[in-house]
Amino acid sequence: MIKILYLVPNLSDPAVARRVAMLTLGGAEVEIAGFRRSDAPAADLPLDRVVELDITHDSRMLQRLLATLKARYRVREWGRDFSRPDVIVARNLEMLAIAHGLAQLWPTPPALVYECLDIHRMMLRQDGIGRAMRAVEQRLLQPTSLLLTSSPAFLTHYFDKQGAPPATLVENKVFATGHDGVGRNPALSGRDSPIRVGWFGALRCAKSLAALDAVSRTLAGEVEVVLRGRPALVEFEDFYGTTNAASHLSYAGTYRYPDDLAAIYSDVHFVWAIDFFEEGQNSSWLLPNRLYEGCLNGAIPIALAGTETAAFIERLGIGVVIPDIAEKTLLELFSSMTPELVREHAIKVGAQDKRRFRCDAAECVALVGQLARLAGVKPELEIAA
Incomplete structure (x- = not known):
């Protein structure tokens, strides 16, 4: 059985728990080390060994940098908790820096894999700071065997220019073992x-909130907007003030993944798959979780022209692509949506192969098999798959 050591920036991130579950389902033995965010509870992961390196704070890059340097400096102390893994998977750049030091603890270093699912705005700066960060990343990528990323646009717009290693696309598909039922438009x-x-x-786009609030007010009940999830309050002038005062827009709190997905998406006709958080860069290149969640459960995606999300739904022949989110554009969009046209769009989404939006066991086995081959280990489940 392949042994994987997973290094993560946030042990309590639900996406980390999902990746651990995927690797385990694929036939790997997983151990984990990483940081915990100050506002998060201790990690509750079904693993024999979980090592917390330090506590970090959201949106405080200097503090996170110092924590990373400290963990890198002390790697010989906490690294003794682990026997040699076959592969180290480092989620995000700071963990790749730590992985380099950790790999040197063993006479034969494990294979290194870099998992990067977002391109931080700092990496795209055109000043000295941005150039320095990209140089650091290029250096850390040199001995790395594989890149895991979630969107082809991250490769074409960024990593191909960085001289990255061979890449595997691991999309943000819904991972929900034991939840076979799906929603319906x-x-x-x-x-x-x-x-x-x-x-x-992840609610972090002030432009989207303003646009959806405005169009729902103007249409006065013909369109209702519901928000669910965790708002990044620092990105909004007054998130709760806006949502509480809205006439036809509401915030319904958080939801349980994957338990609530079918119910919440079955309650809406459209899923808003537009984000201006890092406009023209990361937001244009990513394929967000809500795209896969919505389409799996029958919601019609709305995407912005020129983005990877728009290209994705255009390839499938589903959803609606709009040129901008100006009030005039949104008014025209929703005013044109007759019941017959909405049903036509819903039928197209519902007819898609669910495997396009949901990760199954075979994909987990394939991913672990690829990691095993990097390390020269025979993947136990490859034959069974």
């Missing part, structure tokens, strides 16, 4: 009016 059950739009997940 309400239009297919005759619930046509009002049109309901869902914006779920």
Whole structure:
């Protein structure tokens, strides 16, 4: 059985727990080390060994840098808790820096894998800081055997220019073992009016909030918008003030993944898959979780022209692509959505192969098999798969 040591920047991140579950389902033995965010509880992961390196703070880059340097300096102390892994998977750049030091603890260094699912704005700066960060990344990538990333646009717009190692695409598909049921667009059950739009997940785009609030006010009940998830409050002038005062837009709190997905997406006709958080850069290149969650459960995606999300739904022949989110554009969009047209869009989404949006056991086995081959280890589940 392949042994994987997973280094992560946030032990309590639900996405980390999902990746651990994927690797375990694929046939790997997983151990983990990483930081914990100050506002998060201690990690509750079903693993024999979980090592917390330090506590870090969200949006405090200097503090996180110092914590990374400290963990890198002390690697011989905490690294003794682990026997030699076959592969070290480092999630994000700071963990790759730590992985380099950790790999030197053993006479035969483990294979290094870099998992990068977002391109931070600092990496894209065109000043001395940005150039320095990219140089550091290039240096750390040299002995790395494999890159795991979630969108082809990250490769074409960034990593191909960085001289990255061979890459494998691991999309943000829904990973929900034991939850085989999926949702259904309400239009297919005759619930046509009002049109309901869902914006779920990481809520961090002030432009989207303003646009959805404005169009729902203007249409005065013809369109209702519901928000669910965790708002990044520092990105909004007054998130709760705006949502509480809105006439036809509401914030319904957080939701349980994957338990609530079918129910919350079955309650909306459209999923808002637009984000201007890092406009023209990361936001244009990513394929967000809500895209896969929504499409799996029948919601019609709305995407912005020129983004990877728009290219994704255009390849599948589903959803709606708009040139901008100006109020005039959104008014025209929703005013044109007759019940018949909404049902037509919903039928196209519902007809898609669910494997396009949901990660199954075979994909987990394939991923672990690829990691095993990097280390020259025979993947136990490859034959069974």
